Amino acid sequence: MxxxxxxxxxxxxxxxxxxxxxxxxxxxxxxxxxxxxxxxxKGNPTxxxxxxxxxxxxxxxxVIIKNRGIxx
Amino acid sequence: MxxxxxxxxxxxxxxxxxxxxxxxxxxxxxxxxxxxxxxxxKGNPTxxxxxxxxxxxxxxxxVIIKNRGIxx
DNA sequence: TAAAAAAGTGCTTTTTAACGCACTTTATAA
DNA sequence: TTATAAAGTGCGTTAAAAAGCACTTTTTTA
Numbered sequence: 001m002x003x004x005x006x007x008x009x010x011x012x013x014x015x016x017x018x019x020x021x022x023x024x025x026x027x028x029x030x031x032x033x034x035x036x037x038x039x040x041x042k043g044n045p046t047x048x049x050x051x052x053x054x055x056x057x058x059x060x061x062x063v064i065i066k067n068r069g070i071x072x
Numbered sequence: 073m074x075x076x077x078x079x080x081x082x083x084x085x086x087x088x089x090x091x092x093x094x095x096x097x098x099x100x101x102x103x104x105x106x107x108x109x110x111x112x113x114k115g116n117p118t119x120x121x122x123x124x125x126x127x128x129x130x131x132x133x134x135v136i137i138k139n140r141g142i143x144x
Numbered sequence: 145t146a147a148a149a150a151a152g153t154g155c156t157t158t159t160t161a162a163c164g165c166a167c168t169t170t171a172t173a174a
Numbered sequence: 175t176t177a178t179a180a181a182g183t184g185c186g187t188t189a190a191a192a193a194g195c196a197c198t199t200t201t202t203t204a
Contacts (some may be wrong), residue, residue: 001132001133002117002123003120003123003133003136006119006133006135009135010135011124011159013137017081020179020180020181021180021181021182022179022180027091028183030162030163031160031162031164032159032163032164033164033165033183033185034162035181036181036182037161037162037182037183038123038183040182040183041160044119044120044160044161045117045118045119045160045161045162046116046118046161046162046190046191047075047078047109047116047117047118047119047122048075049118049161049162050135051074054135057144058077058137058138058139059135059136059137059138060073060135060136060137060138061073061078061133061134061135062073062079062134062135062152063073063078063082063122063126063131063132063133063139064131065085065130065131065132065133066130066131066132066197067130070165086168089150092150092151093150093151093152094150094151095150097194102192102193103192103193104192104193104194105153105192105194105195106191106192106193108152108153109152109153109191109192111151111152112151112152114192115191116162116190116191117191117192118160118191118192119190121192138163
């Protein structure tokens with residue numbers, strides 16, 4: 001998953017919950033300017049920022065091992 | 073998954089591959105000083121930095137919807 | 145055990161994410 | 175249509191992530 005995919009998931013999730021960028025900014029504690037940046041495909045969020053958005057949207061940031069099923 | 077859990081996964085994965093911090097730093101392009109910081113439980117990496125480490129370790133950063141099975 | 149390797153830390157500089165403001169563009173509804 | 179809401183952008187500031195250096199502590203191994 002590269003960053004643009006992650007941004008797309010955040011955006012899609014927000015839209016599926018019928019929440020505006022402004023509302024999500026308030027709920028998450030991430031500045032509106034910053035959120036706009038991500039949803040228009042730019043930027044490089046910190047883990048904390050991604051987690052704030054995730055918390056507000058019911059999303060979770062995880063790290064998984066690739067190729068499960070081929071290896072262990 | 074909070075950040076310390078994520079750091080632990082990175083560290084455990086590196087160790088399971090028998091790679092030193094120094095080698096991982098070289099392979100990933102993340103500075104040794106920065107990697108040390110994470111593995112000792114501190115800091116707030118950017119998505120890009122996390123992905124660099126993940127790429128070198130065969131880990132993937134993902135965002136998933138919580139409560140799968142209860143909701144959709 | 146000593147020596148060597150690996151891991152961890154304090155301090156500093158450089159780079160850039162996050163933010164705020166003002167504004168433009170696009171989408172929505174009256 | 176045309177107000178109105180929502181989304182997107184340029185620019186400057188501030189806060190902090192990333193990096194470099196020198197050093198200490200811990201772990202490994204010869």
